[in-house]
Amino acid sequence: MKGYTHRENEREPTTSLPLWEALVTDAVGDVIEFWGFKRNHGRVWALLYVRGEPMTARQIREGLDLSKGAVSMINRDLEHWAIVERVRIPQQSAWHYVAEVAFMKMITRVLKQREGKLISRVATDLKDARKLAEEADEPDDEVLERIERMQRLAGLMQQAVDIFTKTSRLDVSDTRDLL
Amino acid sequence: MKGYTHRENEREPTTSLPLWEALVTDAVGDVIEFWGFKRNHGRVWALLYVRGEPMTARQIREGLDLSKGAVSMINRDLEHWAIVERVRIPQQSAWHYVAEVAFMKMITRVLKQREGKLISRVATDLKDARKLAEEADEPDDEVLERIERMQRLAGLMQQAVDIFTKTSRLDVSDTRDLL
DNA sequence: CATGGTGTTCAAAAGGGCTTGAACTTTTTT
DNA sequence: AAAAAAGTTCAAGCCCTTTTGAACACCATG
Numbered sequence: 001m002k003g004y005t006h007r008e009n010e011r012e013p014t015t016s017l018p019l020w021e022a023l024v025t026d027a028v029g030d031v032i033e034f035w036g037f038k039r040n041h042g043r044v045w046a047l048l049y050v051r052g053e054p055m056t057a058r059q060i061r062e063g064l065d066l067s068k069g070a071v072s073m074i075n076r077d078l079e080h081w082a083i084v085e086r087v088r089i090p091q092q093s094a095w096h097y098v099a100e101v102a103f104m105k106m107i108t109r110v111l112k113q114r115e116g117k118l119i120s121r122v123a124t125d126l127k128d129a130r131k132l133a134e135e136a137d138e139p140d141d142e143v144l145e146r147i148e149r150m151q152r153l154a155g156l157m158q159q160a161v162d163i164f165t166k167t168s169r170l171d172v173s174d175t176r177d178l179l
Numbered sequence: 180m181k182g183y184t185h186r187e188n189e190r191e192p193t194t195s196l197p198l199w200e201a202l203v204t205d206a207v208g209d210v211i212e213f214w215g216f217k218r219n220h221g222r223v224w225a226l227l228y229v230r231g232e233p234m235t236a237r238q239i240r241e242g243l244d245l246s247k248g249a250v251s252m253i254n255r256d257l258e259h260w261a262i263v264e265r266v267r268i269p270q271q272s273a274w275h276y277v278a279e280v281a282f283m284k285m286i287t288r289v290l291k292q293r294e295g296k297l298i299s300r301v302a303t304d305l306k307d308a309r310k311l312a313e314e315a316d317e318p319d320d321e322v323l324e325r326i327e328r329m330q331r332l333a334g335l336m337q338q339a340v341d342i343f344t345k346t347s348r349l350d351v352s353d354t355r356d357l358l
Numbered sequence: 359c360a361t362g363g364t365g366t367t368c369a370a371a372a373g374g375g376c377t378t379g380a381a382c383t384t385t386t387t388t
Numbered sequence: 389a390a391a392a393a394a395g396t397t398c399a400a401g402c403c404c405t406t407t408t409g410a411a412c413a414c415c416a417t418g
Binding site: 056068073075 | 395396
Binding site: 019027036118121126129130133142146147153154157168 | 300
């Protein structure tokens with residue numbers, strides 16, 4: 001409202017992304033964060049995906065306003081998860097990165113593996129707890145029962161995640177010409 | 180090893196929980212944290228559940244080594260989610276708390292609500308992005324297509340969570356005499 | 359209606375994870 | 389093989405969430 005007629009502000013040319021791209025990358029960032037990953041993992045993948053062509057680390061950095069180090073680390077993760085590939089463009093010196101489309105697959109894979117570790121540790125701890133409670137001075141049958149119930153609950157959660165990952169993978173493959 | 184014959188140390192009588200109870204509460208704390216809640220929410224609920232009898236805030240505080248304020252806030256949350264109830268014990272002045280058993284139900288409920296908010300926001304943003312990309316100087320059909328794919332992907336994720344929450348609730352109700 | 363014990367609030371501190379950026383390594387170019 | 393450019397690493401800093409604890413509010417009871 002106060003003198004915006006001609007844009008001559010010299011700084012802040014960084015975030016060079018058009019609004020619609022920013023919306024897309026942020027949306028995917030939010031989703032990926034919901035699933036327990038880092039927001040910027042999602043933003044980088046989304047940018048590569050929506051652009052549809054190989055981009056350099058520099059372009060990513062400037063587009064999403066990240067540091068050099070961050071882009072390096074994020075790309076390493078994405079590559080490791082096999083949802084981004086590093087390619088060489090003939091005449092260009094720097095590496096270029098392209099998005100793979102196996103997005104849900106990667107999410108379910110990583111999620112399942114994380115959850116697997118957790119559940120096995122919980123199972124062990126609950127088993128130990130049960131044993132200790134059993135060997136206590138005055139073992140209380142009701143307490144033992146409740147621990148058993150929690151053990152079974154842990155099993156159910158594992159099952160639930162299994163079903164979830166299977167289901168979502170199916171859903172995506174149903175639409176394999178989709179993503 | 181240096182003069183512990185008679186216990187006259189005035190501090191540190193806090194963590195009064197037997198090891199097996201600590202194992203149980205920590206295990207549940209880990210699980211609940213995995214689902215995006217606070218570790219201590221799980222620990223408090225687990226303690227109340229495994230004890231099976233009403234406990235005062237003080238007992239919880241001493242058992243889990245939390246501050247007065249923390250217990251107050253955590254109990255408020257748990258009450259609000261209806262997995263802990265506040266009861267009055269006849270001769271006693273302080274409130275007592277007991278665990279409800281609808282644990283999975285609460286998790287799926289809260290999770291679904293959180294996810295619902297997220298998905299609707301993402302849907303809106305992607306729709307806006309698509310519109311803006313359409314109205315751009317030189318609209319690229321492939322880009323529009325990719326945005327559409329992401330929109331559909333968002334729908335699939337919602338579906339996946341729906342199925343998951345339904346499934347896990349069913350699984351728990353299958354064993355309704357269990358928890 | 360004072361007293362003591364209990365419960366709540368919230369500003370400040372602690373904690374924990376993510377990002378930064380400078381130093382360093384590797385790769386490419388000349 | 390030197391120089392330049394790109395990529396990697398990680399300690400330090402930043403930021404956001406959680407926890408603390410002192411002050412305050414709220415009872416019950418004498």
